[in-house]
Amino acid sequence: MNGHERTIKVLLLEDNPRDVALVAALLEQDALHCDLHRVTTGEDFAAALKNEPFDLIISDYTLPSFNGFAALALRQEVAPDVPFVLFSGSLGEENAVESLKKGATDYVIKQRPERLGPSVRRAIQEAEGQVERRRIEDQLRKQNELFRRIGENVEDLVVVLDVEGRRVYNSPSYRKLLGDPQLLVGTDSFEEIHPDDRERIRLLFRETVATGAGQRTEYRFLLNDGSVRLVESQGSVIRDKEGRVENVVVISRDVTQRKQAEQRLTAHHAMTQALAKSTTLTEAAKRILEIACHEFEWDFGELWTVDTAAKRLRCVEIWHPPSTELNEFVAVSRQTTFAAGEGLPGRVWKTGQPAWVADVAQETNLSNKVLATRLGLRSAIAFPIRLRDETLAVIDFFSSKILSPDDELLGMFATVSSQIGQFIERKQIEEQFRQSQKMEAFGQLAGGVAHDFNNILAVIMGYTTLMMEGEDLSAEVKEQLKEVFSAGERAANLTRQLLTFSRKKEMQVNPLDLNEVIGNMTKMLGRIIGEDIRLQWSYGSNLPTVQADEGMIEQVLMNLVVNARDAMAKGGQLIIGTDRVATDA
Incomplete structure (x- = not known):
């Protein structure tokens, strides 16, 4: 308190006017600017203490109806932070020590009044120091509480x-x-x-x-x-x-989730690029298996495709890092097939849903569990390759670590599955387009050949007709010429069918007997379907004629037969029949 510029508000408990004047003089002498509020009784002291804020209390020890200890007790109760100085001529050493124990800041005996100013100055400084310490402590407490709340949340x-x-x-x-x-x-x-x-x-x-x-x-x-x-x-x-x-x-x-998301995005992009650059499913699958194993730390990946004839899954592609330890697992996979519901691939094929095996040793429906466990493979995942509602293939992976199911990774594989399905469909369409181009080229060639062949047949059949008109021919020769003419008609019929196939003949609608039209194509259709397919005919009786272009009917029948042949790659039986059917109008 350097000169103490502010005014100190003092509550003075003193009944002697001369001592009041003395206190005022001593404080002024010590350059302390004080505003003295004097009370003489306990009631006034209590009222003043409760109603007004004070910076300091100076109290006499002995008063007619009150004393310093009672005043000290009241101060402890009402305003414990206000400094309290006893100023008395009858305090005594024992009471002075007792006052300090009870909470007094200091005591000054009236026989040494010069100590009052320094005592007051020291009391004010200590009080201000306590206020500052409490402020700092409160600030620290708030900071600690803030830090604690931040730390907890x-x-x-x-x-x-x-x-x-x-x-x-x-x-x-x-x-x-x-x-x-x-x-x-x-x-x-x-x-x-x-x-x-x-x-x-x-x-x-x-x-x-x-x-x-x-x-x-x-x-x-x-x-x-x-x-x-x-x-x-x-x-x-x-x-x-x-x-x-x-x-x-x-x-x-x-940042695990963020990094995993970035990893999935990178892997997905790489798989999409692999699909774009591949020409076959096995080529694309090999790249996708390698990418997945590298990015997600899988040790082994397989592609199982559906054998529609045998109704089983077959392993057609495998990828794993260079290692001789997995050769046995590779050999077993190559030799194994799965029916729907069998093993992990079969289960995924049957349900059309992905499956995650967190611990291979605990899995019941896993045909190669013993071998996988012996080779240190701990976890597995499998997901279907689907095109609309059909499962075309299954991809599975094995890891040497126990991995918990990851819904985000399964979601990424579901997207990849859809992309692979679209890849397969696109390749099928491309193959159909190439086949269509081949058929178109063949039709053009057949049309040209048929046109030239018709010219040759016209000469043969014309000269045959002229020869048959000769009168000096024997019956045997005439019969032989008829066979030549009949063969020419059959050849002309074949060229007509080729022209129909090549779409170079204009449509002519006539009444037709379907049984006759089909019968005329028997030999050609037999040659088209090959030896692995048995062709069987079933002709209806008493069929009405139909108004149609014979060439178009033959073309429709040929298209149906070709499609049936393509659907029976392993051979089978094809039945072509006619019948009268009544339909609702």
Whole structure:
């Protein structure tokens, strides 16, 4: 209190007017600007203390109906922070000591009045110091409460380390990863870092301590359950009053999900590119299996396609990193087939839904479980390749790690499955288009051949007709010429069918006997379907004639037969029949 510019409001309990004047003079003499509020009784003292704020209390010890100890007790009750100085000529040493014990700030005996000014000045300074300390303590308390609330609610991991890397403070967010944060205090913070990252992070920490410059980095973090999380950390330093680094604060954030999302996006893009660059399903599958194994740390991938004739799944493509340990697994997969519902691929084929096996050893419906377990394969996943409502193939993967189901990864594979299905459909359409082009080229060739052949037949049949008109021919020769003419008619009929096939003949609608039209095509259709398919005819009786172009009917019948042949790659039986059918008008 340098000169104490402000006015000190003093509550003075004194019944002697001369002592009141003395107090006022002593305070003024000591350059203390005071506003004295005098009371003489306990009632007035209590009223003043309750109704007005005071900076200081000066009290006599002995009054007619009141005393200093009673005043001190009332002050302790009503205004304990206001400094209290006893100023009395009859206090005595024993009572003076007792007053200090009861909470008085100081005492001054009237026989040494010169001590009053310094005593008041000291009391005011101490009171102001206490107020300042309480303000600072309250501010610290609020800051600590704020820090505590932030620590309890923030999801980031906050740790304070000493310069050796031992934990000094751990935020509550550590609880779900490493257990009770309080129990972690004093432990080595590097123990929870993945062994492959530990030395790198230790060197970064030492560099931070040495330079005082915090750094941002990423590393793998080991949880109590053995799982691994990827975290991103930013370090900063706390210095002591000499400027030396005393602690390092590390704020970490779990970025596993973000990194997994980025990884899935990268893998999906690579798989999409593989589909765009591939010409066959097996070529695309091999690239997709390799990408998935690399990106998601699967050790083994397979493609199973549906054999529609045998109604079983067959393994047509396998990928795994270079290793002789998995050769046995490869050989078994190559030799194994699955019916719907059998094994992991068969189950996915039957349900049309993906399946995740977190622990192969606990799976019941897994045909190669014993072998997989012996080779150290722990987890598996399989998903269908679908085109609309049909499952065309199944892809599965195996891992040497126990992996929990990942819905996001399954979702990505579902998208890839749809893309592969579209790839298959696109390739089928391309193949049909190529076949159509071949057929178109063949039709054009057939039309040209038929046209030229008709010209030759016209000459043959014309000369045959002229020869048959000769009168000197024997009956045997005439019969032979008739056979030649009949053969020419049959050849002309064949060329007519070829012209119809090539669409070079104009449509002519006439009444037709379907049985006759079909009968005329028997030999040609037999040659088209090949030897592996048995062709059977079933002709209806008493059929009415139909108004149609004979060539068009033949073309329709030929298209139906070709489609039936393509659908029976392994051979079979084809029945062509006619019948009278009544339909509702």
